[in-house]
Amino acid sequence: MxxxxxxxxxxxxxxxxxxxxxxxxxxxxxxxxxxxxxxxxxxxxxxxxxxxxxxxxxxxxxxxxxxxxxxxxxxxxxxxxxxxxxxxxxxxxxxxxxxxxxxxxxxxxxxxxxxxxxxxxxxxxxxxxxxxxxxxxxxxxxxxxxxxxxxxxxxxxxxxxxxxxxxxxIFPTGYMAAEFCNIQPGQTIAIWGCGPVGQMAIRSAFLLGAERVLAIDTVPERLALAEAGGAEMINFRTEDVYPRIQDLTAGRGADACIDAVGTEADTWSGIDAVVDRIKTATFLGTDRPHVLRQAIMCCRNFGTVSIVGVYGGLLDKIPMGSAINRGLTFRMAQxxxxxxxxxxxxxxxxxxxxxxxxxxxxxxxxxxxxxxxxxxxxxxxxxxxxxxx
Known part of the structure; x- marks a missing residue:
């Protein structure tokens, strides 16, 4: 065959x-x-x-x-x-x-x-x-x-x-990503990555009752498809994600954040992502977790970070101090x-x-x-x- x-x-x-x-x-x-x-x-x-x-x-x-x-x-x-x-x-x-x-x-x-x-x-x-x-x-x-x-x-x-x-x-994975957020009426969900899983997570978040979905990517076709599904677009090449989410949520942060990117985050999205790329290229690191770091920082106090992007090994410089001091919940799975x-x-x-x-x-x-x-x-x-x- x-x-x-x-x-x-x-x-x-x-x-x-x-x-x-x-x-x-x-x-x-x-x-x-x-x-x-x-x-x-x-x-x-x-x-x-x-x-x-x-x-x-x-x-x-x-x-x-x-x-x-x-x-x-x-x-x-x-x-x-x-x-x-x-x-x-x-x-x-x-x-x-x-x-x-x-x-x-x-x-x-x-x-x-x-x-x-x-x-x-x-x-x-x-x-x-x-x-x-x-x-x-x-x-x-x-x-x-x-x-x-x-x-x-x-x-x-x-x-x-x-x-x-x-x-x-991809449909069960995107749905699970949204389900992990324990979405309540009126909530805002931020989703990093508008690839296939991210697109399913956007639709699933609305199916589960989200009021707003913020879609973070830079590829025009992906952002357009996210917008067609009802999401508000954030292009990380043209605007800084953290202050934009702060502005859209009256300074509180997203109720839940979904990492639908995983280990190969875009290298142009921040200096830490560039360092991650250098580390993986020189075998000093296994993954590039820029998105996970950003999702933690953008999530409101006592919010949820849902991780469905694939990671394989050991992640560097994760802001656990932020997560612990602000009461974040992490949900993740294959x-x-x-x-x-x-x-x-x-x-x-x-x-x-x-x-x-x-x-x-x-x-x-x-x-x-x-x-x-x-x-x-x-x-x-x-x-x-x-x-x-």
């Missing part, structure tokens, strides 16, 4: 690889009908994610048609259309029983590597390094889905692939997608939201490597790429 394969920093190729096979009675094989490039895939593209191996198949936003199914794969049957969560959960462990699907104790076969870095291992993820299981991803013609009795959700016939695809990651799937599927079916609004580019797998570059470089108005193998 054809797949997008990692061969090193900035080196992704469309190649022929071995077709997946059933390896366990709880497995299913799907023929991929739609997959996407996620913002967190760009961290792999830029060489920020450790334990990538030559030949690894990428991708964790995937849906398709079941073509083969193990005898213990629940109620799935050949021909079902399904969307596949990027988090892999076993359906049996302590964290599964608590609904913390992305904390599954059993689905990362390489858990010892993660434990050395983080103390404990989270769940395995599709297409996201051997630190998180080494599972082949879904930017391919076919995908093996382990624990298929727990993960995939069936898609109603009347929904298109594009309406359902983002239930695999999204337990399965927890959100039924409710968010229902919202799509009812017409509360059509997540396909974020798509700007449609392509084949063969065009994928070039579109990784386009997406990374924010060229051609690229906000979200969907590929149809």
């Amino acid at each position: 054809k797949a997008l394969v990692w061969h090193g920093k900035s080196d992704i190729r469309c190649e022929s690889v071995r077709d997946p096979i059933l390896e366990n009675s709880r497995d299913a094989i799907i023929r991929v009908t739609a997959c996407a490039i996620c913002g967190s895939d760009l961290h792999i593209f830029d060489g920020m994610i450790p334990e990538m191996h030559h030949g690894d198949v990428l991708g964790h936003e995937t849906m398709g048609e079941v073509v083969e199914v193990g005898k213990d794969a629940g109620n799935l049957k050949v021909g079902d259309r399904v969307v596949v969560p990027f988090t892999i959960a076993c359906g049996e462990c302590f964290f599964y029983s608590k609904g913390f699907f992305s904390g599954c104790e059993r689905t990362n076969p390489d858990h010892a590597r993660a434990e050395k870095l983080w103390g404990h291992s989270p769940a395995g993820l599709f297409g996201y390094s051997h630190l998180l299981g080494g599972y082949a991803g879904g930017q391919a013609e076919y995908l093996r889905v382990p624990y298929a009795d727990v993960g995939p959700i069936k898609v109603p016939d009347h929904l298109t692939d594009e309406q359902a695809l983002f239930l695999s990651d 999204t337990p997608v399965q927890h959100y799937l039924p409710m968010l599927m229902d919202r799509i079916v009812k017409g509360d939201i059509d997540p396909s609004f974020v798509i700007t580019h449609r392509a084949s797998l063969e065009e994928g490597p070039e579109l990784y570059k386009t997406f990374r470089d924010k060229r051609d108005g690229c906000i979200k790429v969907v590929m149809k193998p």
